[in-house]
Amino acid sequence: MENINVVVAIHHPTRRRLVDHLVLHETAQVGTIAAALDLQVGSVSHHLRMLRKAGVVEQVADPGSDGRTSWWRLTRTKFAWSPDDFSSPAQRMQARDAVRANLTHQFTRLKQWLDRRDSASPAWAGAAFSNDSLAWATPEELSDLSGRLAETTREWRQAIDRSDGQERRPIFTFAHGFPTEI
Numbered sequence: 001m002e003n004i005n006v007v008v009a010i011h012h013p014t015r016r017r018l019v020d021h022l023v024l025h026e027t028a029q030v031g032t033i034a035a036a037l038d039l040q041v042g043s044v045s046h047h048l049r050m051l052r053k054a055g056v057v058e059q060v061a062d063p064g065s066d067g068r069t070s071w072w073r074l075t076r077t078k079f080a081w082s083p084d085d086f087s088s089p090a091q092r093m094q095a096r097d098a099v100r101a102n103l104t105h106q107f108t109r110l111k112q113w114l115d116r117r118d119s120a121s122p123a124w125a126g127a128a129f130s131n132d133s134l135a136w137a138t139p140e141e142l143s144d145l146s147g148r149l150a151e152t153t154r155e156w157r158q159a160i161d162r163s164d165g166q167e168r169r170p171i172f173t174f175a176h177g178f179p180t181e182i
Contacts, residue, residue: 009050
């Protein structure tokens with residue numbers, strides 16, 4: 001079960017952007033993060049401290065060894081929770097709010113892509129995808145599907161050779177599985 005402090009910390013909009021940046025770049029310096037996300041250095045430092053307090057990020061040694069800059073990395077990249085994980089009504093409400101914030105984040109990214117799709121290269125426009133499906137499943141089978149999708153994504157990410165000189169762009173995928181009515 002996820003700690004409610006982690007759930008709340010990662011779903012602040014600015015902190016979510018910081019987490020996303022660190023997922024892609026693994027380690028980064030505060031000034032570089034600020035420039036990439038068009039934020040003030042002080043704001044980035046503040047939000048990184050909040051994420052550190054929740055155990056989501058940690059400060060790492062300066063790769064340049066001069067110690068004058070602040071470098072950070074995620075302590076992990078997988079976060080999973082359900083409002084049902086929490087017994088306190090206040091924590092369940094915070095967890096539900098985080099689920100809503102996560103959905104808003106996901107749909108905002110999708111909308112941004114759809115708004116700029118026409119200006120994308122044919123290769124990127126053709127590679128983008130959307131899929132959905134209907135099936136019969138038990139709760140255990142749905143949980144199994146979730147694990148399989150996560151494992152497939154992890155294996156796919158690890159198989160990418162970022163040193164091969166090819167141009168790569170950040171991509172975003174999301175999937176939801178839930179019981180439904182027809």
